[in-house]
Amino acid sequence: MSGWALVLTCVSGGGIAGIITTLVGGLFNRPKTRADAVALLTDSALKQVNELQERTSEAEREALAARNELAAARAQMRELTGEIDAAVATLRSWRSAILSPTIELEQLRAMVRDPGGTINGRHL
DSSP states (O other), rough: OOHHHHHHHHHHHHHHHHHHHHHHHHHHHHHHHHHHHHHHHHHHHHHHHHHHHHHHHHHHHHHHHHHHHHHHHHHHHHHHHHHHHHHHHHHHHHHHHHHOOOHHHHHHHHHHBTTEEETTTEEO
């Protein structure tokens, strides 16, 4: 409400007493309105900060879980790489033995026999 409209309202509503009451009420309500606005803004800011902290904590937990999963996957890949390298070395030795003109069939069978007593996964 503009200043003149306020004065006109007060004068028409009760004269000088109305003006004084309105002005006094306006003066006392002004700090309360500011305090209410500050409280509202503070509450809103605190809610946003709390929400951000919760999201940050959740993101940190997810990042830690992802790092742990990555470390486990890398360890498994190192293990598998070692097993593949050993298998490739075995296959290369078998290939060179197969291509050797001096090797005999029983020697090849002994080469491919594993300690469990099988040949290429087949029981004897």
